[in-house]
Amino acid sequence: MRGLDDVADFVIVGTGAGGATAARVLAAAGHDVLLLEEGPRLRTAERPRELLGAMGQAFRDAGSHTTRSLGPFPILQGRCVGGATAINSGIVWRMPPWVRADWVAQHGLGALVGGEALDRAYEQIEREIEVEATDPSIWGGNSTLMHEAAMAMGLPGKAMRRNAGRCQASAQCLQGCPGERRQSMDVSYIPRALGDGARLHTGARVDRVMLEFGRAIGVEGALIDPMTHRVLGPLRVMARRAVIVAASTIQTPVILRRSGLRGLVGRRLQMHPGAAVVGRFDEPVAMGWGATQGYEVPLPDRRLKLESLTLPPEMLAARLPGAGASWQTRLTELQHYAQWATIVRMEAHGRVRPTFMGGGSDAAVTFEPTRRDMLRMRDGLATLARMLFTAGAREVFPGIGGLTPVMRSIDEVSLIEETELNPGRLLMTASHLFGTAAAGEGGAPSVVDASLKVRDLSGLYVMDSSVFPTNLGVNPQHTIMALVWVAASRLAEGRG
Ligand SMILES: Cc1cc2nc3c(=O)[nH]c(=O)nc-3n(C[C@H](O)[C@H](O)[C@H](O)COP(=O)(O)OP(=O)(O)OC[C@H]3O[C@@H](n4cnc5c(N)ncnc54)[C@H](O)[C@@H]3O)c2cc1C
Numbered sequence: 467m468r469g470l471d472d473v474a475d476f477v478i479v480g481t482g483a484g485g486a487t488a489a490r491v492l493a494a495a496g497h498d499v500l501l502l503e504e505g506p507r508l509r510t511a512e513r514p515r516e517l518l519g520a521m522g523q524a525f526r527d528a529g530s531h532t533t534r535s536l537g538p539f540p541i542l543q544g545r546c547v548g549g550a551t552a553i554n555s556g557i558v559w560r561m562p563p564w565v566r567a568d569w570v571a572q573h574g575l576g577a578l579v580g581g582e583a584l585d586r587a588y589e590q591i592e593r594e595i596e597v598e599a600t601d602p603s604i605w606g607g608n609s610t611l612m613h614e615a616a617m618a619m620g621l622p623g624k625a626m627r628r629n630a631g632r633c634q635a636s637a638q639c640l641q642g643c644p645g646e647r648r649q650s651m652d653v654s655y656i657p658r659a660l661g662d663g664a665r666l667h668t669g670a671r672v673d674r675v676m677l678e679f680g681r682a683i684g685v686e687g688a689l690i691d692p693m694t695h696r697v698l699g700p701l702r703v704m705a706r707r708a709v710i711v712a713a714s715t716i717q718t719p720v721i722l723r724r725s726g727l728r729g730l731v732g733r734r735l736q737m738h739p740g741a742a743v744v745g746r747f748d749e750p751v752a753m754g755w756g757a758t759q760g761y762e763v764p765l766p767d768r769r770l771k772l773e774s775l776t777l778p779p780e781m782l783a784a785r786l787p788g789a790g791a792s793w794q795t796r797l798t799e800l801q802h803y804a805q806w807a808t809i810v811r812m813e814a815h816g817r818v819r820p821t822f823m824g825g826g827s828d829a830a831v832t833f834e835p836t837r838r839d840m841l842r843m844r845d846g847l848a849t850l851a852r853m854l855f856t857a858g859a860r861e862v863f864p865g866i867g868g869l870t871p872v873m874r875s876i877d878e879v880s881l882i883e884e885t886e887l888n889p890g891r892l893l894m895t896a897s898h899l900f901g902t903a904a905a906g907e908g909g910a911p912s913v914v915d916a917s918l919k920v921r922d923l924s925g926l927y928v929m930d931s932s933v934f935p936t937n938l939g940v941n942p943q944h945t946i947m948a949l950v951w952v953a954a955s956r957l958a959e960g961r962g
């Protein structure tokens with residue numbers, strides 16, 4: 467058996483948006499930083515381009531982890547160096563002002579998000595990870611058609627801002643950017659932190675934080691083969707200054723609960739579940755060329771955000787109606803489809819619990835959208851269908867069980883608006899996840915305080931998406947990074 471025994475001042479669990487940013491800040495300040503990542507370190511150029519291989523390597527459970535609910539749906543998570551940033555589309559949004567005001571007023575987080583420190587963090591991160599609006603010259607057919615529909619219908623559409631200033635329109639963000647043009651954490655902040663002296667162990671699965679007399683002294687778990695999950699030996703890493711858990715909204719509460727923490731840990735899970743509508747056009751759309759996601763229509767008053775979404779052809783094929791010969795005919799028309807998605811800022815709260823079934827990070831996730839959430843989902847899907855017809859689609863595939871699979875006129879969109887939608891009738895997925903170790907001050911229910919330190923314990927911090935007291939309604943990576951930047955900077959200066 468080969469194990470891992472190590473020690474550092476700051477031990478960071480997870481290398482995604484939160485963990486990589488904490489490492490970037492602490493290592494640059496000259497601290498001794500050790501990163502522990504359960505998944506593999508993948509070279510983008512060598513990542514498989516076909517869907518199953520790509521998801522098998524970089525996604526947790528190859529993307530098959532689902533909610534336990536009446537209509538289960540996948541919760542997509544990265545499991546590799548870079549976390550979900552290594553598989554995402556690089557869409558960048560700052561926190562909407564109304565969410566920021568709510569976090570200050572209702573959750574007492576003025577010290578974290580109320581001042582200029584957060585704005586400075588956003589600005590510096592935007593410079594460092596090459597954030598730019600997606601130029602129309604690389605929108606490709608999918609985003610261009612969405613723009614035309616938004617303009618024709620008077621909707622507030624805009625080019626997405628993304629951390630891919632040098633994007634070459636290969637539409638492969640999910641498989642890892644082949645030319646490392648998208649500045650995911652595996653190609654930006656992790657190498658930068660390593661250059662500043664941080665160390666990284668992959669295949670390092672943390673099961674629990676070791677606590678002694680109210681203080682975090684280190685972590686323990688298993689050293690594993692990151693691809694096969696085979697256990698190679700025990701893992702024990704001591705932390706002289708602090709343990710920073712940044713294992714994501716789903717995995718962080720599992721580690722904390724296994725460490726004996728209770729209360730709100732794992733509760734108040736929030737999400738932005740999404741679903742897509744496909745349209746067939748006479749002229750080729752050629753989805754395979756263009757930014758994976760390039761155009762969006764934010765509708766915050768309706769708790770919706772509409773996005774162009776190019777998926778690998780295998781995934782698109784699964785969305786085509788028909789069977790046998792008719793489905794095969796549809797396959798020959800792959801170039802003629804456009805796909806757009808709606809995400810919903812859902813109000814439901816779910817829960818994450820460790821399952822104790824097998825390896826270290828098994829999580830049982832319960833989440834039931836409310837009726838209002840599903841009415842908003844229906845609103846989003848109907849709006850997308852109407853937009854597709856407005857852009858010239860001959861056919862629209864709403865993807866709702868029990869409803870006609872193919873609509874041929876805009877008049878049929880009312881069928882979506884009239885149907886009673888429940889999660890069991892459509893293919894939802896969720897990739898924006900929040901809230902299972904919420905931050906708060908001044909009596910607001912919370913797991914961590916405004917410095918992201920776990921209450922009533924010293925030397926233990928949570929720096930990832932689980933600290934969000936609410937969801938945002940917009941893409942979260944940038945705000946995760948900015949919050950962590952502020953908190954890690956204070957910790958680096960001894961003010962955390
Ligand atoms: C397909 C997809 C597309 C997305 N698109 C966008 C987008 O365009 N824009 C945007 O803003 N957001 C997007 N998101 C969401 C965004 O990527 C995540 O919200 C963000 O990366 C979460 O950051 P995090 O630090 O909380 O966790 P993650 O980035 O998930 O990182 C957690 C890391 O911890 C590791 N880990 C977990 N458990 C353990 C353990 N026990 N021991 C050791 N390591 C462990 C994981 O392997 C992982 O590497 C997308 C997400 C997905 C899945």
Ligand code: SF4
Nearest residue numbers: 633634636637639643
């Ligand atoms: S669309 Fe292609 S080139 Fe552009 S950021 Fe995504 S993977 Fe990279």
